[in-house]
Amino acid sequence: MQAKQHIQLNTTQSIQPLLAKFGIETADIMVESLVLDSREVAIHSAFIALKGHVRDGRDFIPQAVSLGAKVIIAECDTQQEHGQTSMREQSLIISFYDLSAQLSALAATFYHFPASEMQIIGVTGTNGKTSTVQLTSQLAALLNKRAASIGTLGSGVISCTGECASFGETINTTPDAITMHKLMAQFAQDNVKQVALEVSSHALVQKRVAALKVDVAVLTNLTRDHLDYHGTMQAYAQAKREILTQPELKFAVLNGNEIESKQWLAQLPNTVTPVVYGIDDESLLLSDAQKVCLAKELEYSSQGCRFTLVSSWGECEIQLSLLGRFNIFNALAAIASQLCLGQALTDIADVAQQLVPVAGRMERFSDEKSPTVVVDYAHTPDALKQALLALRQHSEGRLFVIFGCGGDRDKGKRSLMGEAAETCADVVMITNDNSRSEDPNAIASDILAGCIQPEKIQVELDRKCAIDKAVADATPKDIILVAGKGHEDYQIIGSETVAYNEREYVKQMFERNIT
Ligand SMILES: CC(=O)N[C@H]1[C@@H](OP(=O)(O)OP(=O)(O)OC[C@H]2O[C@@H](n3ccc(=O)[nH]c3=O)[C@H](O)[C@@H]2O)O[C@H](CO)[C@@H](O)[C@@H]1O[C@H](C)C(=O)N[C@@H](C)C(=O)N[C@H](CCC(=O)O)C(=O)O
Ligand SMILES: Nc1ncnc2c1ncn2[C@@H]1O[C@H](COP(=O)(O)OP(=O)(O)OP(=O)(O)O)[C@@H](O)[C@H]1O
Ligand SMILES: N[C@H](CCC[C@H](N)C(=O)O)C(=O)O
Ligand SMILES: [Mg+2]
Incomplete structure (x- = not known):
């Protein structure tokens, strides 16, 4: 930044x-x-x-x-x-x-409805919001449109190389109603033409964006998270569907490989055009959608992937320098949103290869004589599974995973993450995440409870030591996924926030020539 x-x-x-x-x-x-x-x-x-x-x-x-x-x-x-x-x-x-619910409207009025001057894309879903938002704004910038984003990484104008001219850090993924409209007003004054923002389920329940004009609503996927707050998966799903009630919504960009999209289609107001994106034939699941954006004939390489894009706007070849099948979904959602907002498919195809990975999301560190280390922000069972499945496709050797779970957050996901790690990786190491007020050993035990052979799993609560150990044990053909901290530059242990930047640590390790 x-x-x-x-x-x-x-x-x-x-x-x-x-x-x-x-x-x-x-x-x-x-x-x-x-x-x-x-x-x-x-x-x-x-x-x-x-x-x-x-x-x-x-x-x-x-x-x-x-x-x-x-x-x-x-x-x-x-x-x-x-x-x-x-x-x-x-x-x-x-x-x-009813001030909590009306605050978004009050703030929109106070700031004179700044969003009305810009195109707004709201992205919701369990995983992939930050990635999709960043890719959407990068794509706009590559297409010479001044674009900004709001979400976990903060808020600001995004350049075509993914750099962010920061308007400030955000405490929440989706800021409160006043900050939201203030940011919109600042963006409008700064000549921004398009804003992509992450819309969390908490924000939808708390009506932080209730009066925000949103042109395009995107659903990435729906899997388990935040049940500490929502109670049940049903309530969590219903919270996300609230985005369909945003004022002036024109398009709903839905993941065709995600079963939850069916519910969205059923609840879609008739003023909203459904657009389905997906990979291969499975996405015909939602064939009654009016517009489609499908990736076919996928090929993966160590550098990224390519596919044929078959869409209601035409057909073309797309090359991406991004790792992982789920990043194809994220890129498709970004492409579909830009197509809805009037960008030409040929222009998008020309620039797509220039999209760069998002900080701390499947970020790869490698050299010829060391194992590859990938720093990623997977912190839900599905994200961890998808990240491991994705890396398996890029790997010739063994797959290691190092991860923990946050304290004072959804406890039920811990054993499921243990299960995902044991099923999808060859070597599992449990470490500490942001343990907050909880005992890191107790969190590790909760994770181990989901594993069939806990005796084969190492527990090393110091993240740096865990990384060092894995690197020492692995060969240059192996890949080590270090999950959960991503872009964060701190670790919260007890009531203390200590400096910890995993991307920097791994980067410096390679600069020091680790093996
Ligand atoms: C549980 C929850 O969501 N809380 C959010 C909520 O705060 P709150 O209503 O609980 O605030 P409070 O602490 O009870 O205080 C009540 C009021 O008193 C005010 N106050 C408080 C103290 C004081 O000295 N003076 C004062 O005026 C506060 O400003 C507030 O208006 O409204 C605040 C403003 O919008 C949020 O910052 C706050 O998020 C807290 C920090 C939080 O941890 N939220 C998480 C659960 C969350 O929302 N996460 C999602 C992301 C999830 C994802 O990425 O998947 C998010 O969008 O960030
Ligand atoms: N489309 C996707 N489907 C499943 N997993 C994904 C997808 N995109 C990214 N991931 C995984 O989820 C992790 C988090 O991604 P990202 O930060 O984009 O999601 P998010 O929804 O913004 O998360 P948060 O709830 O913390 O804001 C990534 O590091 C990656 O492992
Ligand atoms: N390393 C983090 C990831 C949290 C992601 C956040 N978006 C949330 O769950 O609120 C933790 O568990 O502390
Ligand atoms: Mg996010």
Whole structure:
């Protein structure tokens, strides 16, 4: 990432016309910003006090008052209270019913609907969101369209070599409703024409993007994750389908090899055109889709892959310098989205080979005399399985895997990841991920519980030592997958966040000539 960009927005406005759109009559008070966190309140900001999941934002109203907020918009529990006002010192407190759900609309109005000036692509799914979003923006940039992305890697304008001119890191994969529209306003001011963003299931449940205009919704896939939050797979799936209710949605780009896409087709509003992408004949599963984008006659090489693209927009040859079958799905979703938005197939075919891997996603480090090390962000059972299956296709020797599981997150996925690793790799080493408040040994035991022959599996909780050991044991023909940390440059152990950059560690290992 490059240095952070500073785009100044002039957002000073009266709350009177803003709140009138939500049926609230109030005084003519000028504010400069909407602020979710009481600690960031300044005199000219309106503090937004939400109920919250862990804490109640309304408990921080006294802090906002003491920091001089002129306006406080506070969530209320009943429709009757909506629009009621009171004064506390110099702060006007306004009750707003259902504020959490309405915040996206309030922020869109505050920033004057910046997304309406740009093409917006929203990507959801268990795995592949970051990869698809990055590839979509890279492709736009290669086609000379100024493009930006928002997601796990932060937000910013993407160059055709995948570099990001950062607009800032994001705490969440999908930012809160205010940050989202602020970013959109900054992008619009910076002449961005297209934005690709990751839409997490949490964001859909919490209505972080409820009022965001989205032109294209993409589904990558649906497998197990985040059941700690959603409870059941059914609730998790339903959360993702919420993206179909985005305002002004025009296209739904669906994975034809994913059974969940059938549910999406069934729930599709008739104003939305379905587009199915997939590999080979299996994708005929969804043959009633209006438009298709299929990869056929796939060939893999050590450098990447090639295939024939058969689509409703024509047929062409595509070369990709990306590893793994799932990256073909991600690239197809990116290509289909660009086709929906009017790019020519021939132009796309001309530039596709220039797409570069996304940081920490199937990133390969190799030289002739050492085993190949691949750093990847697989942190779900399906992602780990797909990453191993993909590498098997590129490998002549043994396949090693080193991975752990995050603490304080979905515990049920741990044994399934153990099972996937034991089934798909030749040598399995369990290590630590972000253990957070949990005991790393206990997390390792949860993983081992899914393995049939736990005695054959090594546990080395120090990630660097685990990598060193695997490299010492492997031959130049072998591939070592180090999964789970990807682009992260830290490790959270207990309440401490320590510096740890796996990509750098492996890169330096090769620079030091490891074997
Ligand atoms: C459980 C959950 O999703 N929480 C999200 C939620 O926070 P919250 O409502 O729980 O906040 P809270 O801590 O209870 O505080 C309530 C309110 O009081 C305010 N407050 C709090 C403290 C204070 O001193 N002053 C103050 O005003 C807070 O700003 C907030 O408005 O809303 C916040 C703003 O949108 C999010 O940042 C926060 O994400 C937390 C950090 C989180 O860990 N979320 C994860 C589970 C998540 O959303 N993950 C997905 C990605 C998954 C994937 O990649 O697959 C994501 O989109 O990131
Ligand atoms: N289309 C795909 N299908 C299955 N697995 C994939 C796919 N694309 C990527 N992966 C695997 O999942 C990992 C995470 O990929 P990526 O970061 O793109 O997903 P994500 O959905 O953004 O994840 P997160 O939920 O953390 O935001 C990759 O490192 C890779 O192992
Ligand atoms: N190494 C990480 C991956 C987490 C991915 C994140 N998107 C999530 O699950 O919220 C961990 O488990 O801590
Ligand atoms: Mg992501």
